[in-house]
Amino acid sequence: MSTPTIPSAPAFNEPAPSGALLLLGQGVDLDSERGVECTGALPAASDPNLVERARAARAALGDRVFVLGHHYQRDEVIDFADVTGDSFKLAREAAARPDAEYVVFCGVHFMAESADILTSDAQQVVLPDLAAGCSMADMATIDQVEDAWDVLEEIGIADRTVPVTYMNSTAAIKAFTGRRAGTVCTSSNAHVALRWAFDKVGGVEGDGKVLFMPDQHLGRNTALRDLGMKPEDCVVYDPRKPGGGLTPEQLVAARMILWRGHCSVHGRFSPQNVHDIRAAVPGVNVLVHPECKNEVVELADMVGSTEYIIKALDAAEPGSSWAIGTELNLVRRLAAAHPDKNVHYLDSTVCFCSTMNRIDLPHLVWALESLVAGKVVNQIVVDSDDAYWARVALDQMLALPGH
Structure with missing residues (x-):
């Protein structure tokens, strides 16, 4: 008996360009990015030998270099990665390769910081383009967070508030969290981290609080969906306003104090996007990241981290239809990997992570060839005291149930 043939899925429909973003890392946002210069001769993007140059540099460095590629990176960069994954997985992978003298992190600044914190002093972490920052991480500066904590102390609630910071934050914010006996979380374990934090101050049903930074949407979605809280239990602290734009009474009554931050990619998805795709593709499964707004998450069929999204597509039935709400490079790659769906x-x-996309093949070639020449460029070094306390917060996350 012959096996029935499953018709191939339609070709991936490329979304239209959006002028609101710095597409493919072109252009400069001086207000948020950490650096805009390449100290050396950056190869031209039109150089036909870029791939061969990257291969030659990798071969020359051998096991001395370990290249990490975040899921949201361009294919031309992912092709040279030893390991791909989300930010925390990549940092741990780097720490598990102590013999690698150089760790080239093709991600964004806070990710390279985490790699520097978790790797040994003998290893040097390189970010191919210092302008590869993260708008979400930049939405919570250490001065702003310390000022916010002062507000909580002034109204007498700091002693029953536990700070929890998302992995997508600077080393300074992670260190702040470690100094105050809090924890770091990922999008996969945010629900575990929040339960742990509330248990420190009387439990989810008590009157203790969590200061969740810097992504309000992940914090809100986790509180409402996983902890059974109500919208009125959450307030949004705006660091640009006196007292966060909240009255002392609002802060005292709140359970979740959400930092006013968001992901510029996931924050773009709207309920209308969900309605439109359901109208256009009958029976489509809508799968979104928990950094999306709550009104989008509530309309989705499935919600989960980047790794969750990848596994969901791997396990999906041939012929099934999926609309995915996350970064476009990853969605393109998933479509190519699953031609039967x-x-x-x-x-x-288009909704690229514009700062992630600043790391392209010319920057990677420049970084690798510089290492071959004996020059370490764009090294990421976290202040030793911040590194210690950030490691405390990261270790607390690793001690949470499920790790």
Whole structure:
């Protein structure tokens, strides 16, 4: 008996360009990025020998270099990664390769900081483009967070508030969290981290609080969906306003104090996107990241981290239809990896992580060839005291149930 043939899925529909983003890392946002210069001769993007140059540099360095590629990176960079994954997985992978003298992190600044914290002093972490920052991480500066904590102390609630910071934060914010006996979380374990934090101050049903930074949407979605809280239990602290834009009474009554931050990619998805794709693709499964707004998450069929999204597509039935609300490079890669499934991008316009995309093949070649020449460029070094306390917060996360 012959096996029935499953018809191939339609080709991936490329979303339309959006002028609101620095597409493919072109252009400069001086207000948020950490650096805009390449101290050396950056190869031209048109150089036909870039791939061969990257291969030659990798071969010359051998096991002395370990290249990490975040899921949201361009394919031209991912092709040279030893390991791909989310930010914390990559940092741990780097720490597990103590013989690698150089760790080239093709991600963004806070990720390279975490790698520097977790690797040994003998290893040097390189970020190919210092302008590869993270707008979400930049939304919570250490001065702002310390000022916010002062507000909580002034109204008498700091002693029953536990700070929890998302992995997508600077080393300084992670260190702040470690100094105050809090923890770091990922999008996969945020629910575990929040339960642990509330248990320190009387439990989810008590009157203790969590200061959740810097992504308000992940904090809100986790509190409402996983902890059974109500919208009125959450307030948003705006660091640009006196007292966070909240009255002392609002802060006293709140259970979740959410930092006013968000992901510029996931924050773009809207309920209308969900309605539009359901109208266009009958039976489509809508799968989104928990950094999306709550009104989008509530309309989705499935919600989960980047690794969750990848595994969901791996396990999906052939011929099934999926609309995915996360970064476009990853969605493109998933569509290519699953030609037997009908994979759509949730938004109708391009939504790259523009700062992640600043790391391209020319920057990678420049970084690798510099190492071959004996010059370490764009090394990421975290202040030793911050590194110690950030490690305390990261170790607390690793001690949470499930790790």
